[in-house]
Amino acid sequence: MLRLSIVWKAAVMTVKSRPQIFLWSGLFYFTKYDIIRGGNYMKNLTEDQLYARLEELTANILDLDQEAMAQIQVRLDSLTKPQGSLGQLEHLAKQLGGIQRTSNPKIQKKAVLLMAGDHGVVEEGVSAFPQEVTPQMAYNIMNGGAAINVLARQANADVFLTDVGIAFPIDGNIIHQRVANGTQNMSKGPAMSRHEALQALLVGAQVAEEKILEGYNLFATGELGIGNTTPSSAIVALFTNSSIEDVVGRGTGIDDAGVIRKRRAIEKAIEVNQPNTTDALDVLAKVGGLEIAAIAGSILQAAANHVPIVVDGFISTAGALIAAKLAPKSVAYMIPSHGSVEIGHRNALAGLGLDPVLNLNMRLGEGTGAALTFYLVEAALHILEEMATFADAGVSEKSI
Ligand SMILES: O=C(O)c1ccc[n+]([C@@H]2O[C@H](COP(=O)([O-])O)[C@@H](O)[C@H]2O)c1
Ligand SMILES: Cc1cc2nc[nH]c2cc1C
Numbered sequence: 001m002l003r004l005s006i007v008w009k010a011a012v013m014t015v016k017s018r019p020q021i022f023l024w025s026g027l028f029y030f031t032k033y034d035i036i037r038g039g040n041y042m043k044n045l046t047e048d049q050l051y052a053r054l055e056e057l058t059a060n061i062l063d064l065d066q067e068a069m070a071q072i073q074v075r076l077d078s079l080t081k082p083q084g085s086l087g088q089l090e091h092l093a094k095q096l097g098g099i100q101r102t103s104n105p106k107i108q109k110k111a112v113l114l115m116a117g118d119h120g121v122v123e124e125g126v127s128a129f130p131q132e133v134t135p136q137m138a139y140n141i142m143n144g145g146a147a148i149n150v151l152a153r154q155a156n157a158d159v160f161l162t163d164v165g166i167a168f169p170i171d172g173n174i175i176h177q178r179v180a181n182g183t184q185n186m187s188k189g190p191a192m193s194r195h196e197a198l199q200a201l202l203v204g205a206q207v208a209e210e211k212i213l214e215g216y217n218l219f220a221t222g223e224l225g226i227g228n229t230t231p232s233s234a235i236v237a238l239f240t241n242s243s244i245e246d247v248v249g250r251g252t253g254i255d256d257a258g259v260i261r262k263r264r265a266i267e268k269a270i271e272v273n274q275p276n277t278t279d280a281l282d283v284l285a286k287v288g289g290l291e292i293a294a295i296a297g298s299i300l301q302a303a304a305n306h307v308p309i310v311v312d313g314f315i316s317t318a319g320a321l322i323a324a325k326l327a328p329k330s331v332a333y334m335i336p337s338h339g340s341v342e343i344g345h346r347n348a349l350a351g352l353g354l355d356p357v358l359n360l361n362m363r364l365g366e367g368t369g370a371a372l373t374f375y376l377v378e379a380a381l382h383i384l385e386e387m388a389t390f391a392d393a394g395v396s397e398k399s400i
Contacts, residue, residue, distance in 0.1 A: 001081065002312075002368045004312070006326050007113075012231060013191065024319055028148075031324075031335065032229060033273075035382065038299070039176070039177075039178070039201055039333065040074075040164075040176075040177040040178060040179050041177060041200040041202070041206045042057055042179075042198075042202045042203060042206070042320070043199065045197055045199075047194075047198070049348060050198040051198070052197070052201065052327070053202055053205075053348045054198065054201065054202065054300075056331075057297075057300050057304050057327075058300060058304075058326055058327040059395065060304035061074070061300065061304050061329045061330050063101075063121070063332065064095070064098030064099060064332045065097070065098050065099075065101040066098070067095040068098055068100075068101055068102055068103050068351050069095075069097055069098040069313060069323065070079065070258075071097070071103035072093055072094045072097040072103055072384065073094060073332060075093070075100065075103065076090050076093060076318075076327075076340075076384065078386050078389040078390060078391070079340075079387040079388070079389055079390075080389065080390055080393050081387070082203075082389060082398070083274070083398075086383060087358060088355075088376075089376065089379060089380040089383055090109075090254045090337065090380070090383075091228045091280060092357075092376065092377055092383060093384045094379035095210065095308065095335065095359065095381040096380065097352050098332070099307070099332070099333055100217075100280065100306055100308075101306060102362050103386075105135075105285050105381060106211055106217075106381065107216070107218045107377065107378055107381060108216070108217050109113050109157070109158070109215050109216040109218075110155065110156065110157035110216065110218045110219075110220070110374055111157060111158050111159075111160055111211050111216040111218075111219055111220070112133065112148060112152050112157055112158070112159045112160065112220040112221075112222045112366075112367040112370065113160055113162070113204070113207055113211065113219055113221060113222065113256065113295075113298045113367075114141065114148065114159055114160065114162065114209060114221075114222035114224060114296040114367055115136055115162050115204060115222070115223050115224075115290075115291035115292075115295055116161060116162065116163055116164065116165075116166050116174075116223070116224040116225055116291055117134075117164045117165035117166060117182065117183070117200075117223075117225045117228070117229035117289050117290035117291035117292075117294075118133060118165060118166055118167035118168075118181070118182030118183070118225055118227070119131075119132055119182060119183050119225060119226065119228055119231060119289055120136050120183050120185035120186065120292075121183070121185040121186050121187055121191070121227055121230050121232065122226060122227040122270070123185055123229065123276075124185065124187055124230075124261055124262075124264075124265040124267050124336055125258065126227055126229075126230045126251070126254070126258065126261060126262040126356060127226050127227045127229075127251055127252055127258075128250075128251065128252040128253040128254045128258065128325075129226050129252050130226070130246045130256075131167060131182075131226050131227070132168065133226050134166055134167070134168070134224060134225055134226045135166055135168040135170050136164070136336075137159060137224055138166060138170055138174060138224060139170075139172065140222070141159065141161050141366070142161065142172045144172045144176060144245045146237055146366060147364055147366060147368050148222060148366035148367050148368050148371060151248060151368050151371040152367075152371045153371055154371075155322070155371050155372070155374040155375060156172065157218075157371055157374055158216075158222070159222075159367070160175060160207065160211065160220065161173075161174045161175065161224075162174065162175040162177050162203070162204075162207050162289040163175065163176055163178050164177055164178065164179055164183065164200050164203055164204070164288060164291050165178055165179050165182055165183065165200065165289075165290030166181075166189060166295070167181045167182030168181075175207060175282065177203040177206075177378045179192075179196050179199045179200045179203060179290050179291055180192065180196055180290060183288075183290060184232075184235065185287055186230075186231060186272075186273065186286065186287050187232070187265040187266075187268035187272065188266075188268075188271040188272065188302045189272060190273055190285055190286045191208075191231060191269075191285065191286060191287060191288055191289065192283045192284075192286075192288070192293075193201070193285060194281055194282070194292065196285070196290070196368060197281055197284045197285035197288065197289035197298070197341045198296070199295035200290040200291075200294050201281075201284070201293040201294065201297035201300075201322075203293075203294050203295030203296055203297065203300060204293065204295060204296065204297030204298040204299075204301070205297035205301035206297075206390065207298060208297070208301035208302055208305075209301050209305070209325075210300040210302070212302075212305045213306055213318065216307075217307050217308075218307070218308055218309075218310070218311060218373055218374065218377060219298065219302050219307060219308070219309040220309070220310045220367045220370030220373070221293045221295045221298060221299065221309060221310070221311050221312050221316040221319065221320075221367060221370060222312055222316070222365070222367020222368075222370065222371075223292070223295060223312070223315045223316060223319075223364050223365055223366070223367075224291070224366060225289060225291050225300065225315070225350050226252070226290065228289050228292065228315050228365075229251035229252075229314060229315065229342060230251075230262055230265060230266060231287055231288050231289045231292060232292065232314055232315045232317075232318035232344070233234065233248045233266055233318075233344050234266045234270065234287035234288075234327060234349045235247070235270055235284070235287060235288055235292070235318040235322065236314075236317075236321065236347055236351070237266065237270075237284060237319055238270070238277050238283055238287070238323065238356060239283070239321045240244055240321075240347045240350065240351035241275065242344070242347045243257065244263050244266055244267060244297055245263065246337070246342065246343070246344065246347060247312075247344030247347055247348075248262050248263045248266065248344065249341075249342040249343035249344055249345070250342075250343075251320070253381070265324055266287075267288045267361055269286070270287065273286035274288055280322050280325035280326050280328075283322070283325075284296070284322050288318075289315075290317075292314075292315060292318055292322065293317045293319070293320030293322070294319075295315070295316055295320070295322075295323075296319045296320070296322035296323040296326065297323075298335070299311070299320055299323040299334065300323050300326065300327055300330055301331035301332055302333055303323075303327065303329065303330040304333075304334075305373045307333070308333055308335055308373065308377070308392055309333055309334060309335070310334075310335040310337050310364065310370035310373045310377065311334045311335065311336050311337060311362065311370065312338075312365060312366075312367045312368070312369050312370040313337070313338065313340035313364070313365050313368075314340045314342035314344060314345045314348060314363070314365070315350040315365055316365070316367075316370070317336070317340075317345060317349060319350070320334055320348075320352060321348060321351055323353055324351075327366045331352055331353065331354070334354065335357065335373060336349055336352070336354040336355065336356045336357065337356060337357055337359055337369035337370040337372065337373040338356050338357065338358035338359060338362055338373070339356040339358070339359045339397055340362060340363050340369070340370070341361055341363040342356060342363050345362075356369075357373050357376055358372060358373060358376075360372070383391055383400070
């Protein structure tokens with residue numbers, strides 16, 4: 001109401017002398033209103049157009065450049081160290097070269113793409129925290145006070161928070177791309193429609209594409225969403241053929257009774273929805289989440305644009321499993337950050353065939369492990385560029 005009356009007063013003042021200003025301010029008001037209420041980049045596209053976009057995205061993902069990787073291997077083996085002794089740093093240097101298709105990979109700007117969404121399944125008592133923590137933490141992130149802000153600042157990276165489906169009104173320095181006001185309770189029916197799942201996935205892709213156009217060429221996935229370890233566990237169980245017990249953990253800290261409720265909620269969701277595991281979008285829509293969809297989309301977009309993406313903890317890895325099902329080649333563009341304490345993460349990573357870079361007993365999400373991994377990715381490139389060779393330094397090579 002307040003906003004309407006301000007627009008009205010501005011209109012009265014300007015409509016006579018400058019009618020075009022009135023027109024533009026009205027347009028601005030209604031566009032913004034619409035965005036806050038649930039507008040997103042994809043909302044005017046038909047389902048066929050959304051599928052066409054997804055198909056184009058996945059078709060553009062190539063295998064890594066083997067020639068560039070072979071050249072980097074030669075360079076690594078010429079540096080003053082026993083061959084292979086820098087272990088995973090050497091692997092990262094090669095991966096970066098293969099992704100960027102050059103023997104001289106470089107990082108320009110780093111971004112954490114943090115996707116936020118809510119989950120109807122919280123009404124089953126699956127989280128230790130109330131749902132309003134999602135918007136509260138979103139404001140904390142916008143104010144720079146969350147763990148991810150601290151770790152991103154330290155790594156000289158920017159954080160971009162996107163509302164893909166928070167269930168509360170929200171304003172401020174957040175990318176407004178809401179597809180729905182949270183998901184439905186998946187233990188009673190599908191979490192989302194297929195249309196919503198596609199929209200959310202492509203919102204994630206679009207955010208990544210915009211950041212690539214702004215010059216970012218190293219991404220971290222991040223997420224925020226009370227209840228989101230529940231859909232993540234369902235996705236991991238379905239795609240890795242794991243038992244529910246093996247993939248349901250304590251999330252934000254539920255007790256034993258909570259773990260039992262969480263397992264039951266997932267069992268019911270699978271019973272009620274019968275997700276088709278040969279169809280990643282079906283699994284995503286029925287037992288997934290809006291931010292999980294957006295993470296999958298941002299991974300696919302990064303891969304299509306030859307940009308490496310560090311995959312954060314348990315929820316991000318569930319998103320990565322969706323991306324991998326849609327485009328198996330995208331896995332080569334993923335850098336797994338850390339092993340999360342969340343019990344299902346081990347199986348989730350194994351499902352992708354990935355080994356985490358770090359092990360720090362973390363289980364926060366937000367992109368925190370991924371931001372820490374930025375240092376190591378950059379360290380790998382410094383090694384490649386700055387170390388002396390045996391010949392340069394006059395060091396004798398291996399003799400036997
Ligand atoms: O990233 C992880 O490995 C991770 C593990 C457990 C919890 N989280 C975070 O905690 C929230 C989900 O936990 P829960 O218990 O509400 O499902 C969500 O905001 C995630 O960012 C994140
Ligand atoms: C406080 C808090 C911060 C978080 N950050 C990501 N998930 C979270 C969950 C809670 C509860």
